Amino acid sequence: MPELRDKEGMYVHPALDRMIDTQGWLCPIQADKRVDGAFYSPAQDIVVLPMKEQFNIGNTPEEIYRGGMEFYSTMLHEISHSTMTPERLNREMGGRFGDPKYAREELVAELTAAMISHSMGFDSKVTDNSAAYLDSWISVLKQEPKFIVSVMADVNKSSEMILDHVDKQRLALNEQPYLTKNDPFAPLGENEEVPFKNAAIVKTKSGDYAIRASYDGVELGLKKVSKDTAKTYFQLTDYKDKAAFLNMTAHKTFEPELANLKRTQAVGAKMSI
Structure with missing residues (x-):
């Protein structure tokens, strides 16, 4: 197992860090243990993320900095999955890896992560990775690109739910919220x-x-x-x-x-x- 670096030089998003530290999301977020991958467990209703340090794999200051963005982008993808439960946004849960229902949910999660990452000003190379990921799932669905339009309503709902909770953290930090409706000014x-x-x-x-x-x-x-x-x-x-x-x-x-x-x-x- 490769040696784990520290978080020095990685991009920092205080509101997302606070969401993890205070467990300010709708379900628990685990990000303090070294694990092989990120996932959301519907059965346990928990988001599991690798440690942020595991994303510190770059060779240049720019790559190390971008590694922090990759961590948060991964976090946003997984917490988007957690919005699909019946008591939240009630999206149809996907079946097995590779089938259309699974692929559709992956589209919703990645589009949500890409949309929020863009609003947060993440590096374009991070969002480029999202675009490549989306292309792979569109090919699985064997649909026209316009199929994306059919999932945008779910993406918008998921994005708003997440940003609502991010804004609570930003307000607690005396930062301006992302959503106008949450801005007292x-x-x-x-x-x-x-x-x-x-x-x-x-x-x-x-x-x-x-x-x-x-x-x-x-x-x-x-x-x-x-x-x-x-x-x-x-x-x-x-x-x-x-x-x-x-x-x-x-x-x-x-x-x-x-x-x-x-x-x-x-x-x-x-x-x-």
Whole structure:
């Protein structure tokens, strides 16, 4: 058995690492034992992955770095398989290796992994490997390439379920989520209130604290907030909690400016009629 290298120089994805460390997925993920291959076991409802170090087989810094991406891509493929159970996305489970049902599920898993890997900015050579893998399964199915279209609905559902859980880890790390629906700073719907933009609580040169923000495209300037307000904001660790507190503070602090802005907009609307 070849000597196991360390993870030095390999690509790191903190949210996916945290998903493993905290067991933040829908089923257990085992990635701390040296094994020969990756798989999802429907019977045990567990994802088993080789150790990340086992993907460190490159000879150059670029290859070593890309090995980290290969690990996460493999992880995404296997957790996509775990979304097929009846209580999750209820896809038809494949039969034996090589039959059409098995091949279709492989297409769903690899397309899901490729789609998410692309959104995460993985190296094109990693996604090229996915393309070659997909070609092999299309040939097994003996279908036209347009067959891929028929599985895209399942791929989209699987990708969204996975990214929902990745976003929970990203929010816990104070990182921006991948899905707009999970972003507390994303624009709201047509019938919802316009959100603040570029909002932040900052320390001024005098040592005081102030909040800045824009609203509906209008800069509201900089207004002083109490030290306790600033302290509370900076002590919050959850991304959504911080966003909610900042939004509440902006509403309270800029209440006079918002009232004037809404009056001005109302007058303008009447004049344009």
